[in-house]
Amino acid sequence: MRRFLSQEAAKRFDDKLMGELGFATESLMELAGLSCAQCIFKEYIPDSVIVVCGPGNNGGDGLIAARHLFHFGFRPTVLYPKPTSNLVLTRLLTQCRVLGIPIVDQLDDYSSFSLIVDAIFGFSFRGDLREPFKTIIQKIKESGKPVVSLDIPSGWDVENGNITGEGLEPNVLISLGVPKLCATYFRGIHYIGGRFVPLSLAEEFQVDLPLYPGSDQIVRIN
Amino acid sequence: MRRFLSQEAAKRFDDKLMGELGFATESLMELAGLSCAQCIFKEYIPDSVIVVCGPGNNGGDGLIAARHLFHFGFRPTVLYPKPTSNLVLTRLLTQCRVLGIPIVDQLDDYSSFSLIVDAIFGFSFRGDLREPFKTIIQKIKESGKPVVSLDIPSGWDVENGNITGEGLEPNVLISLGVPKLCATYFRGIHYIGGRFVPLSLAEEFQVDLPLYPGSDQIVRIN
Numbered sequence: 001m002r003r004f005l006s007q008e009a010a011k012r013f014d015d016k017l018m019g020e021l022g023f024a025t026e027s028l029m030e031l032a033g034l035s036c037a038q039c040i041f042k043e044y045i046p047d048s049v050i051v052v053c054g055p056g057n058n059g060g061d062g063l064i065a066a067r068h069l070f071h072f073g074f075r076p077t078v079l080y081p082k083p084t085s086n087l088v089l090t091r092l093l094t095q096c097r098v099l100g101i102p103i104v105d106q107l108d109d110y111s112s113f114s115l116i117v118d119a120i121f122g123f124s125f126r127g128d129l130r131e132p133f134k135t136i137i138q139k140i141k142e143s144g145k146p147v148v149s150l151d152i153p154s155g156w157d158v159e160n161g162n163i164t165g166e167g168l169e170p171n172v173l174i175s176l177g178v179p180k181l182c183a184t185y186f187r188g189i190h191y192i193g194g195r196f197v198p199l200s201l202a203e204e205f206q207v208d209l210p211l212y213p214g215s216d217q218i219v220r221i222n
Numbered sequence: 223m224r225r226f227l228s229q230e231a232a233k234r235f236d237d238k239l240m241g242e243l244g245f246a247t248e249s250l251m252e253l254a255g256l257s258c259a260q261c262i263f264k265e266y267i268p269d270s271v272i273v274v275c276g277p278g279n280n281g282g283d284g285l286i287a288a289r290h291l292f293h294f295g296f297r298p299t300v301l302y303p304k305p306t307s308n309l310v311l312t313r314l315l316t317q318c319r320v321l322g323i324p325i326v327d328q329l330d331d332y333s334s335f336s337l338i339v340d341a342i343f344g345f346s347f348r349g350d351l352r353e354p355f356k357t358i359i360q361k362i363k364e365s366g367k368p369v370v371s372l373d374i375p376s377g378w379d380v381e382n383g384n385i386t387g388e389g390l391e392p393n394v395l396i397s398l399g400v401p402k403l404c405a406t407y408f409r410g411i412h413y414i415g416g417r418f419v420p421l422s423l424a425e426e427f428q429v430d431l432p433l434y435p436g437s438d439q440i441v442r443i444n
Contacts, residue, residue: 020316021316021320022313022314022315022316022317023317024248024310024313026246026249027248027249029249030248030249030252030253031256034253034256034439041436042437067418071417072436088246091244091245091246093244094242094243094244095243095244095245098243098420098422098423099421099422100422196293198320198321200320212293214294215259215260215290215294217256
């Protein structure tokens with residue numbers, strides 16, 4: 001890749017997609033969440049999985065991933081500790097409930113899950129880790145379970161990586177659309193998902209797009 | 223499949239998905255359009271394709287399919303003869319334009335395209351074929367080109383098939399969610415796409431869901 005996106009560029013990139021380029025939040029989120037679930041299916045055998053969802057769009061991607069994972073034969077549980085009135089997320093929660101996916105607002109013990117999906121914070125994250133997510137991230141780390149992060153490993157600075165040491169160290173990272181700068185510090189299995197970026201937008205932001213095989217929505221880049 | 227859906231049941235099925243089951247139109251359409259593009263990629267080598275879009279949701283599925291086909295290496299042109307003020311479709315048209323996909327409102331000659339995608343009418347169609355679609359369907363038939371229909375072969379009665387003889391006779395049919403009754407009269411290559419139907423909804427409508435392989439969004443059922 002020629003260049004990863006800074007936090008400010010990622011924000012402008014997203015605004016363009018949903019502004020002048022005409023995408024609905026729900027469409028982009030659906031493709032992002034599907035991509036995440038497909039990466040997880042590639043890397044892990046269907047089993048119990050806890051999908052930890054934050055209150056923003058990254059959490060929405062997680063809820064969609066949980067739904068697709070269910071259809072792929074996983075047994076997802078959603079940890080959603082900080083409900084909001086966001087209509088998009090409220091509807092995504094309903095879709096999970098209809099499938100019988102348990103939704104909990106706290107979790108003390110991660111030992112019964114074979115995999116943890118981190119959909120807590122995305123590229124908008126800045127500042128210090130606050131509760132309840134500070135403790136949740138600590139517990140995830142203590143669990144020793146494999147972790148898959150969506151777009152940004154939660155707790156990482158979006159440009160400079162895990163500078164506080166408090167962030168997760170995922171086994172798999174799925175960059176959505178285009179990787180953000182912090183991905184340069186990531187040493188695990190790295191996928192890009194979300195095959196929706198127009199070439200004109202990539203050129204404007206001077207980023208290369210990956211070559212997706214066939215009709216796949218995901219591609220491993222390392 | 224135990225049972226296909228009548229027109230009235232298909233309407234109630236769709237209303238439930240987008241009502242109490244919490245789905246946004248854009249999410250379902252995105253998964254439907256992606257499924258269509260993936261079926262086409264399975265059956266045809268990437269080449270020039272004309273995607274004929276009606277003014278309703280079937281046309282929206284077609285616009286999304288055109289966008290994904292572009293990313294898969296096809297060279298789509300969209301024929302969109304009857305513009306509406308529908309915001310969802312307007313945004314989907316923008317997404318196609320951004321990719322440089324030509325959008326035309328009439329077409330006299332289909333001979334330069336190697337494939338025709340029929341996204342004209344969906345399961346809401348009833349009554350007689352009206353212009354401009356009556357002539358368009360006639361021209362598509364006269365072209366002798368292979369045709370892929372989304373959900374319903376345009377011109378068919380949704381329950382009783384091609385009873386007037388005026389409808390298309392597609393090579394490939396992609397049923398979205400659950401096949402409608404007219405699919406029992408279809409003798410070509412039949413796929414189901416749109417892996418989003420909750421088991422509880424299928425049971426309520428007494429329809430079986432297909433077994434999708436792996437993390438695929440499509441499955442051929444004949």
